[in-house]
Amino acid sequence: MDFLASTHLHITSWVVGIILFFVAVLLVNGSKGQKITQMVLRLFYVFIILTGVALFITGMDFDMGMLYGFKLLGGIVIIGMMEMILARMKKQKPTTMFWVLLFVFLFITMFLGFKLPLGSSFLA
Template sequence: MGFLTDTTHLHITTWVIGIVLFLAAAFMARESKGRKIMHMVLRLFYILIIITGLTLFIEHSSADAMMYGLKFLFGIVTIGMMEMVLVRSKKQKPVTMFWALFAVSLFVTMFLGFLLPIGIVLF
């Protein structure tokens, strides 16, 4: 399983594609068939994001278990908020709070990811 844990490239690729698919699906027409298909593909990417993140967590959490645990938790919350935005907007319910929670959790997840030892050095 070295290809999953040697670098973060696969994990970063999956979450970047996931965010792009999420934004595309979120701004599509509510009742279009394309949105439904895109939502199903996005759910596949949720699973890929979780699998790649879990393998990195298992491999590297001994370095700083609490911070990696927080990043994993915020990553799951981010995925949850993405799903809530799509499902609630389809049902034509208010989604403003979920957009805000998505933005905050995404920021915290990315901040922790870049801050941790196997992340990209930005600051």
């Protein structure tokens, strides 16, 4: 469990996930490359959730379970917004609201992640 609870592994997972998301958004809608990128992105969603849950369990030792819980929920909402954007783009429906929600929750979750004790001292 110590390996999964590595902050560096979690940060690497979500950075790669965000990069893959933007690559999937920029690829031609319905192309084979976009489908493959989305499947790899979904694999990284699993990595992000596993490492996030491991960090949540480790974060319970700091008596800040509620803040880590909010961060965990924010991360799951971000993954949901990413999937909604990709699905609505495929159906050629408007995605503006989901983009706004994605960036709002991404800001909140990243702020919590860097501010909590297991995060790096980026905002200190």
